[in-house]
Amino acid sequence: LLIDASEGSGRRIPDTLFGIFFEEINHAGTGGLWAELVSNRGFEAGGANIPSNIDPWSIIGDESSLIVSTDRSSCFERNKVALRMEVLCDSEGAHICPSGGVGIYNPGFWGMNIEQGKSYKVVFYVRSTGAIDMSVSFTDSNGFSTLASANIIASASDVSNWTKMEVILEAKSTNHNSRLQLTTTKKGVVWFDQVSAMPLDTYKGHGFRKDLVDMLTRIKPRFLRFPGGCFVEGEWLRNAFRWKESIGPWEERPGHFGDVWMYWTDDGLGYFEFLQLADDLDALPIWVFNNGISHNDQVDTSSILPFVQEALDGLEFARGDLNSKWGAVRAAMGHPEPFDLRYVAIGNEDCGKKNYRGNYLKFYDAIRRAYPDIKMITNCDGSSRPLDHPADMYDFHIYTSASNLFSMTHQFDHTSRNGPKAFVSEYAVTGKDAGTGSLLAALAEAGFLIGLEKNSDIVQMASYAPLFVNTNDRRWNPDAIVFNSSQHYGTPSYWVQHFFAESSGATLLNAALETNSSSLVASAITWKNSEGQSYIRIKIVNFGSTSVNLKISVSGLDPNSVELSGSTKTILTSANVMDENSFKEPEKIAPIQTLLESADKEMAVQVLPHSFTSFDLLK
Numbered sequence: 001l002l003i004d005a006s007e008g009s010g011r012r013i014p015d016t017l018f019g020i021f022f023e024e025i026n027h028a029g030t031g032g033l034w035a036e037l038v039s040n041r042g043f044e045a046g047g048a049n050i051p052s053n054i055d056p057w058s059i060i061g062d063e064s065s066l067i068v069s070t071d072r073s074s075c076f077e078r079n080k081v082a083l084r085m086e087v088l089c090d091s092e093g094a095h096i097c098p099s100g101g102v103g104i105y106n107p108g109f110w111g112m113n114i115e116q117g118k119s120y121k122v123v124f125y126v127r128s129t130g131a132i133d134m135s136v137s138f139t140d141s142n143g144f145s146t147l148a149s150a151n152i153i154a155s156a157s158d159v160s161n162w163t164k165m166e167v168i169l170e171a172k173s174t175n176h177n178s179r180l181q182l183t184t185t186k187k188g189v190v191w192f193d194q195v196s197a198m199p200l201d202t203y204k205g206h207g208f209r210k211d212l213v214d215m216l217t218r219i220k221p222r223f224l225r226f227p228g229g230c231f232v233e234g235e236w237l238r239n240a241f242r243w244k245e246s247i248g249p250w251e252e253r254p255g256h257f258g259d260v261w262m263y264w265t266d267d268g269l270g271y272f273e274f275l276q277l278a279d280d281l282d283a284l285p286i287w288v289f290n291n292g293i294s295h296n297d298q299v300d301t302s303s304i305l306p307f308v309q310e311a312l313d314g315l316e317f318a319r320g321d322l323n324s325k326w327g328a329v330r331a332a333m334g335h336p337e338p339f340d341l342r343y344v345a346i347g348n349e350d351c352g353k354k355n356y357r358g359n360y361l362k363f364y365d366a367i368r369r370a371y372p373d374i375k376m377i378t379n380c381d382g383s384s385r386p387l388d389h390p391a392d393m394y395d396f397h398i399y400t401s402a403s404n405l406f407s408m409t410h411q412f413d414h415t416s417r418n419g420p421k422a423f424v425s426e427y428a429v430t431g432k433d434a435g436t437g438s439l440l441a442a443l444a445e446a447g448f449l450i451g452l453e454k455n456s457d458i459v460q461m462a463s464y465a466p467l468f469v470n471t472n473d474r475r476w477n478p479d480a481i482v483f484n485s486s487q488h489y490g491t492p493s494y495w496v497q498h499f500f501a502e503s504s505g506a507t508l509l510n511a512a513l514e515t516n517s518s519s520l521v522a523s524a525i526t527w528k529n530s531e532g533q534s535y536i537r538i539k540i541v542n543f544g545s546t547s548v549n550l551k552i553s554v555s556g557l558d559p560n561s562v563e564l565s566g567s568t569k570t571i572l573t574s575a576n577v578m579d580e581n582s583f584k585e586p587e588k589i590a591p592i593q594t595l596l597e598s599a600d601k602e603m604a605v606q607v608l609p610h611s612f613t614s615f616d617l618l619k
């Protein structure tokens with residue numbers, strides 16, 4: 001492997017090359033990254049018609065002691081359904097309530113993670129025909145032991161109209177499978193709406209689950225594509241994600257049923273929160289908006305203007321100043337400064353659909369006129385033939401077998417350098433090679449990514465898909481980060497992305513691999529770390545089942561050597577190529593870094609079978 005490290009011989013890799021694609025799939029956000037613990041907090045998930053299914057809320061007590069129903073008496077205009085609870089028993093008199101009271105509980109998304117010493121903010125809206133005396137508590141999944149509780153007492157006049165109640169609960173013990181209870185021993189009629197429970201300790205106080213964001217920061221994503229995927233399209237347009245329905249005070253958001261991945265979202269994680277997350281990650285937001293096309297229906301180009309206006313309004317929300325209508329709404333939500341939104345994708349996987357081109361051009365022209373700097377991404381692949389419409393970038397999605405993806409290391413070698421840039425916005429090995437996240441899949445992806453790095457004069461951005469899966473709702477296999485209420489781990493595909501964390505903005509060096517093996521691919525970059533130290537990183541994938549002896553030769557070094565101290569070798573491999581990580585063995589397959597025993601501009605190395613290796617040489 002011959003590497004030319006001479007000053008000026010390399011090529012700068014785009015600052016944006018490696019990022020992440022967040023889709024609301026597999027309960028990635030709702031019941032995942034978004035730290036809200038209550039599922040169906042507004043009682044809307046069962047639909048706007050009453051009576052409705054209040055699932056997963058359940059009743060504590062029997063029909064002789066309470067009657068629970070839904071009505072449309074909420075104070076929130078866009079989500080009118082409220083829960084009505086008629087308590088028939090009392091703390092004294094003929095019909096005494098059971099000890100512990102009667103009421104309702106919410107198990108969250110497959111159990112709430114309540115941890116000892118941590119505080120949780122519980123908010124709910126209540127109305128009553130008389131005085132209230134309620135207990136708000138976190139308990140174990142059966143309601144037997146209490147982890148935290150508080151009493152809410154209010155006079156009849158205080159709660160005769162809808163009133164917001166707020167309480168901080170501090171947990172006395174830990175239970176990863178808890179539930180939230182609202183109980184009483186007081187006779188009367190009480191209505192509840194918008195019941196929320198959030199840990200106080202979220203990422204930057206912005207509502208994101210800390211352990212999951214930490215996984216993201218570790219791979220240093222330079223962009224965040226959101227919020228989907230098919231989630232943006234919907235099976236039907238009426239169920240597609242609409243940004244305007246996802247902003248403003250959380251209590252007032254209507255929520256919606258995502259009919260592709262088949263679950264309800266309260267949309268606490270909305271357009272604003274996605275922009276905020278990008279900001280928090282120091283990643284550029286890439287907003288994918290609905291272009292009037294779902295999986296099963298399409299808006300005719302002659303009627304598309306309202307959708308175009310919706311997209312323009314979304315851009316104004318993100319970037320407009322305080323005097324603009326939507327910029328003022330953003331400011332009222334706590335972000336007076338504009339968000340750094342420079343990229344939008346016009347639809348998702350819609351190229352080839354009847355109205356795509358016509359609709360696309362309407363969006364393109366209007367956005368170009370209003371925001372000349374915004375980069376627009378088309379769904380049509382321009383890698384093999386020129387596009388028939390203007391675009392700054394084109395989407396390229398690939399889900400395939402391991403051998404196929406590995407061989408696609410050369411996919412962009414012959415792509416025309418004249419047209420728009422490529423955005424590999426979704427890639428992954430899928431099918432039996434991948435299982436639920438195998439080493440084999442990860443190695444193929446490593447080979448593919450090395451190809452993208454080498455072709456980063458035309459490939460501007462790349463992101464794996466999907467990013468997250470809550471193990472209780474696997475809609476798609478595999479995924480990069482697996483979690484439940486309290487645990488998480490990265491699949492080998494996640495760890496592969498680690499090897500590329502320094503690549504964006506680095507310099508790609510000329511690296512010539514002289515070998516007959518078609519199982520080996522390699523690249524080399526150089527970059528400076530935060531302390532100003534210069535490194536060369538050589539990455540080698542061995543996709544084959546035999547080890548390979550390789551001579552690495554680095555020329556053009558100034559000074560003419562590498563430093564041993566601080567030079568490292570990192571390997572990702574495992575005994576079996578189909579091995580996976582799990583909650584039991586979260587880092588069975590994870591990079592192992594060791595100090596190099598010898599580091600020089602000439603090195604003889606052995607590359608293990610089925611491995612991904614990087615050498616970081618301190619210059």
Ligand code: AHR
Pocket residue numbers: 023025228229230231348349426465466476
């Ligand atoms: O990543 C999962 C899905 O794959 C995305 O929603 C869609 O864009 C693609 O088909």
